[in-house]
Amino acid sequence: MGKTTAQKIFDAHRIDTLEGGTSVLRLDAVFCHEITTPIAINDLAARGKDRVFDPDRIKAVIDHVTPAKDSKTAEQGRIMREWARRHKIKDFFDIGRNGVCHALFPEKGFVRPGYTVIMGDSHTCTHGAFCAFAAGIGTTDLEVGILKGICTFKEPKTIKVTVKGKLPGGVYAKDVILTIIRQLTVNGATDKVIEFTGPAVDAMSMESRMTLCNMAIEAGGTTGICYPDMTTVEYLWPFIKDGFKDKKAALEAYSQWKADPDAVYEKTIELDASGMEPVVTFGYKPDQVKTVKEMEGTMVDQVYLGSCTNGRIEDLRIAASVVKGHKIADAVRAVVSPATPLIFDMALKEGLIQIFMDAGFCVTNPTCGACLGMSNGVLANGEVCASTTNRNFNGRMGKGGMVHLMSPASAAATAIKGTITNSSLYKGRK
Amino acid sequence: MKEFNGKVLFLNRSDINTDEIIPAKYLTEITKEALKSFLLEDLTLEGFDPKRDVAEKKVVVTRANFGCGSSREHAPWALEVNGINLVIAENFARIFRQNMYNCGMIACELPEKTVDDLFKEFAGKETELATDLSRNVFVFKSGASTKEVPFSISGFDKALVEAGGWVEYADAKY
Numbered sequence: 003m004g005k006t007t008a009q010k011i012f013d014a015h016r017i018d019t020l021e022g023g024t025s026v027l028r029l030d031a032v033f034c035h036e037i038t039t040p041i042a043i044n045d046l047a048a049r050g051k052d053r054v055f056d057p058d059r060i061k062a063v064i065d066h067v068t069p070a071k072d073s074k075t076a077e078q079g080r081i082m083r084e085w086a087r088r089h090k091i092k093d094f095f096d097i098g099r100n101g102v103c104h105a106l107f108p109e110k111g112f113v114r115p116g117y118t119v120i121m122g123d124s125h126t127c128t129h130g131a132f133c134a135f136a137a138g139i140g141t142t143d144l145e146v147g148i149l150k151g152i153c154t155f156k157e158p159k160t161i162k163v164t165v166k167g168k169l170p171g172g173v174y175a176k177d178v179i180l181t182i183i184r185q186l187t188v189n190g191a192t193d194k195v196i197e198f199t200g201p202a203v204d205a206m207s208m209e210s211r212m213t214l215c216n217m218a219i220e221a222g223g224t225t226g227i228c229y230p231d232m233t234t235v236e237y238l239w240p241f242i243k244d245g246f247k248d249k250k251a252a253l254e255a256y257s258q259w260k261a262d263p264d265a266v267y268e269k270t271i272e273l274d275a276s277g278m279e280p281v282v283t284f285g286y287k288p289d290q291v292k293t294v295k296e297m298e299g300t301m302v303d304q305v306y307l308g309s310c311t312n313g314r315i316e317d318l319r320i321a322a323s324v325v326k327g328h329k330i331a332d333a334v335r336a337v338v339s340p341a342t343p344l345i346f347d348m349a350l351k352e353g354l355i356q357i358f359m360d361a362g363f364c365v366t367n368p369t370c371g372a373c374l375g376m377s378n379g380v381l382a383n384g385e386v387c388a389s390t391t392n393r394n395f396n397g398r399m400g401k402g403g404m405v406h407l408m409s410p411a412s413a414a415a416t417a418i419k420g421t422i423t424n425s426s427l428y429k430g431r432k
Numbered sequence: 433m434k435e436f437n438g439k440v441l442f443l444n445r446s447d448i449n450t451d452e453i454i455p456a457k458y459l460t461e462i463t464k465e466a467l468k469s470f471l472l473e474d475l476t477l478e479g480f481d482p483k484r485d486v487a488e489k490k491v492v493v494t495r496a497n498f499g500c501g502s503s504r505e506h507a508p509w510a511l512e513v514n515g516i517n518l519v520i521a522e523n524f525a526r527i528f529r530q531n532m533y534n535c536g537m538i539a540c541e542l543p544e545k546t547v548d549d550l551f552k553e554f555a556g557k558e559t560e561l562a563t564d565l566s567r568n569v570f571v572f573k574s575g576a577s578t579k580e581v582p583f584s585i586s587g588f589d590k591a592l593v594e595a596g597g598w599v600e601y602a603d604a605k606y
Contacts, residue, residue, distance in 0.1 A: 017606070022586030026606070037459045038504065044462065051603060067460070074460035081462070124503040124527060140505035140531035146602045154530075154588075154598075188447055189497040193526050222500065224526055286476065287447060374456040374502070395451045395501060397474040 004262025038122030055151035101342030104310035111241030192222030312390035313341030331420030438490025449501035499528025
């Protein structure tokens with residue numbers, strides 16, 4: 003009987019099986035940020051266990067509220083900083099070098115096919131785009147991950163989602179994943195892994211695959227997974243080139259993690275990309291999805307471009323191509339947050355930042371802030387935001403605010419019109 | 433081991449997310465105790481008033497997919513510092529469920545029909561629950577009516593509850 007990708011990774015990392023079918027896995031990487039890690043650090047110290055299993059496998063960043071907005075967030079940063087120094091964690095990204103964790107860590111080459119990765123952050127599933135088993139966990143699991151380099155998981159079943167055909171113009175990975183979540187519902191993938199495959203996924207860049215995997219958690223999924231191919235190898239090549247004689251050899255080695263053709267799935271779903279449309283959420287759950295057409299005319303107060311879902315260079319390029327030559331609507335304020343310093347730098351050199359500023363966008367430093375209503379773009383009661391982020395929960399971006407999730411293209415078009423609208427209205431037209 | 437007995441809070445809704453259990457703006461706190469007065473502050477549920485309804489409750493009974501969304505362990509902690517160590521639901525989001533047991537708390541799944549019966553029989557009434565971990569039975573009591581509900585818990589989850597959480601267990605064993 004063949005194996006799914008998750009089964010292969012579990013088999014290669016399992017060090018124990020507990021009663022009830024829970025596996026204890028050895029971890030290749032433990033990622034940390036300043037919201038969920040400081041309490042873990044303090045608790046370990048209080049237990050007399052202020053140790054780390056391997057400083058080279060721990061990567062840490064300050065990203066959620068940065069630069070610090072008040073004394074409390076400054077304290078969280080201080081705890082992280084001192085801990086990283088104390089334990090010689092060399093991959094610690096402090097202010098100036100920091101970016102949104104799920105954009106920054108892939109960019110640094112920290113994730114490889116076949117890896118097990120945990121982080122005290124639910125969107126850790128993003129890294130499954132590299133064919134890794136990457137899962138969000140809580141602070142206690144993070145503590146044990148830091149201390150021992152292990153984590154427990156129930157052996158997950160897998161849902162295989164095949165996206166056939168080719169995406170029409172104006173339809174992006176964000177539209178694909180929202181369409182899939184609508185079908186799976188918000189707990190349709192709980193305790194399950196989602197493998198994304200098919201020609202439309204094969205045609206996607208790593209950035210788009212990260213967008214796809216990023217929202218697996220919004221269907222309850224433990225992680226999303228894309229199979230490794232030449233796109234994966236090309237992205238990783240600067241970090242892996244010393245380990246392989248050529249790209250073909252790297253691909254061959256990584257292909258061992260691809261699911262077997264006769265793997266057994268909990269469920270298989272097929273979608274046709276060519277029939278997909280730009281979509282947007284309504285209500286307070288990410289499975290409440292309508293087409294942009296159905297939601298056209300909905301007034302917005304703020305447009306937000308950024309986050310671990312859609313703050314990468316590809317997203318900024320797409321949004322800028324829509325915005326170019328236009329001004330945002332008078333009644334709208336628009337915020338763009340490139341997800342990492344490298345992305346910011348590329349956007350600057352490519353002239354994208356100028357395009358956003360000319361249109362009337364506020365450009366902020368890389369941070370998660372606005373997505374979870376902590377800083378840099380919090381909504382007031384009753385306000386509406388067109389956002390490229392991942393959660394439309396009630397109060398997510400500010401108490402009493404409404405969030406409509408959409409692609410960067412749709413968000414950019416909405417900024418110009420002032421109401422939810424399709425990007426085809428503006429793209430390439432002055 | 434923690435206490436799993438006391439007054440029951442019924443939350444009649446599915447998909448209650450961790451942003452509703454404890455809003456992100458309180459994630460800047462670095463002690464669990466600081467979360468105490470903000471539990472369920474942003475819960476969308478008609479007629480629910482967190483200040484009035486959370487007081488003195490020790491158990492939550494709710495519907496499907498409780499604890500979805502963010503991985504924040506602040507959600508179990510906000511329950512814990514209010515003395516709530518037991519949540520009963522049709523099912524849970526993976527991370528929330530694991531966080532509960534990792535803290536030595538119980539997230540117990542019961543069939544939809546059983547949960548529905550509990551709501552019909554006890555919601556809206558002053559209800560007490562006693563947990564018998566030796567027999568794996570919950571005993572619900574309200575006025576003259578008493579109901580015994582059996583539950584299952586895996587050996588590993590029970591070990592975590594008995595050990596008071598995952599850190600000591602893991603460090604001793606691995």
